[in-house]
Amino acid sequence: MSDPINYNAFTRAQWRAFSDDATLPLTQESLRQIKAFNDRISLQDVQDVYIPLVHLLHLEFDHYRQLQRDKASFLQQQPRRVPFIIGIAGSVAVGKSTVARLLEVLLNHYFEGKRIQLITTDGFLYSNEELKKRNLMTRKGFPESYDMSALIQFLNDVKAGQELIKAPVYSHKVYDIVPDQFEYIVHPDVLIVEGINTLQLPTNEQIYVSDFTDFSLYVDADPTLIESWFLERFELLLETAFQDPTNYYYPYTIVSHAEAIAKGKQVWRDIDLKNLEEYILPTRNRADMILHKTFHHRIDRLLLRKY
Numbered sequence: 175m176s177d178p179i180n181y182n183a184f185t186r187a188q189w190r191a192f193s194d195d196a197t198l199p200l201t202q203e204s205l206r207q208i209k210a211f212n213d214r215i216s217l218q219d220v221q222d223v224y225i226p227l228v229h230l231l232h233l234e235f236d237h238y239r240q241l242q243r244d245k246a247s248f249l250q251q252q253p254r255r256v257p258f259i260i261g262i263a264g265s266v267a268v269g270k271s272t273v274a275r276l277l278e279v280l281l282n283h284y285f286e287g288k289r290i291q292l293i294t295t296d297g298f299l300y301s302n303e304e305l306k307k308r309n310l311m312t313r314k315g316f317p318e319s320y321d322m323s324a325l326i327q328f329l330n331d332v333k334a335g336q337e338l339i340k341a342p343v344y345s346h347k348v349y350d351i352v353p354d355q356f357e358y359i360v361h362p363d364v365l366i367v368e369g370i371n372t373l374q375l376p377t378n379e380q381i382y383v384s385d386f387t388d389f390s391l392y393v394d395a396d397p398t399l400i401e402s403w404f405l406e407r408f409e410l411l412l413e414t415a416f417q418d419p420t421n422y423y424y425p426y427t428i429v430s431h432a433e434a435i436a437k438g439k440q441v442w443r444d445i446d447l448k449n450l451e452e453y454i455l456p457t458r459n460r461a462d463m464i465l466h467k468t469f470h471h472r473i474d475r476l477l478l479r480k481y
């Protein structure tokens with residue numbers, strides 16, 4: 175991609191040099207937590223990419239807090255701890271949730287005494303029952319498949335400091351919203367919000383998700399690579415599905431492997447790639463930072479918004 179004029183672009187080596195930590199200053203416990211959710215994460219990436227990123231986020235967080243205090247003083251109001259929200263956008267299967275969980279562990283480690291929480295916008299998809307009613311089952315992930323007003327209301331409640339906030343939960347395995355299951359958000363200092371639509375402009379809302387995010391990341395890669403990661407994840411989902419007839423992916427485990435992969439490729443091409451090209455990629459240049467990945471999820475370039 176040609177670099178947009180309002181970003182500074184850095185190679186991985188240049189970016190790494192912005193952090194003066196010579197070695198990875200993580201506890202064994204933090205390393206264990208990282209490996210526990212994805213043992214393929216490279217610790218070199220953590221060192222080269224994420225440690226400087228966490229330092230930058232710390233700067234952004236401190237400035238945000240200071241500005242909130244100054245504004246409250248200007249308005250002669252009591253200062254309030256307004257949560258700092260980080261948005262993570264990008265294609266289906268590009269690795270957003272992995273980036274989000276890694277940041278959650280690292281922020282817990284580096285933002286001492288602060289409460290870090292993570293939520294995915296998948297929970298705000300309409301249930302399959304509702305999608306069927308609206309004839310949207312082949313549009314899952316497209317803007318109209320989300321209850322955007324519920325998502326905006328949720329973010330507003332978080333910023334407003336509401337006591338206990340419930341968010342619905344989506345399961346990839348069940349391929350649907352899980353009834354009666356919720357995530358609870360309780361006074362976070364930082365909330366990470368991960369989802370394909372975090373930089374999107376909704377068609378019928380007055381405010382956007384990005385009106386609530388204080389720092390946004392876009393995870394970027396060549397679509398051919400993302401397709402291979404999508405198919406790898408699809409195969410992993412099949413591996414856990416074959417013993418469970420209630421699993422959404424079970425029918426693909428009782429046909430030939432070639433047939434199952436052909437179906438996966440079709441889903442990618444007709445739904446997720448289309449969504450990437452039409453609705454997700456056009457939001458890339460609204461992000462504060464773009465993380466560009468190459469083969470094996472290796473981050474090779476970073477773009478940081480100047481203005």
Ligand SMILES: Nc1ncnc2c1ncn2[C@@H]1O[C@H](COP(=O)(O)OP(=O)(O)O)[C@@H](O)[C@H]1O
Binds near residue numbers: 215216268271272273
């Ligand atoms: N840094 C990484 N190293 C190795 N594998 C990764 C990495 N990030 C993501 N993956 C793998 O790529 C696939 C898609 O990642 P995931 O985080 O589920 O994407 P998304 O949340 O964007 O849909 C998963 O199989 C995941 O394990």
Ligand SMILES: CC(C)(COP(=O)(O)O)[C@@H](O)C(=O)NCCC(=O)O
Binds near residue numbers: 265370442
């Ligand atoms: C639930 C999703 C829209 C969100 O994806 P995620 O970014 O969590 O991978 C996506 O995984 C999805 O189900 N897309 C519809 C087509 C499909 O991949 O089955």
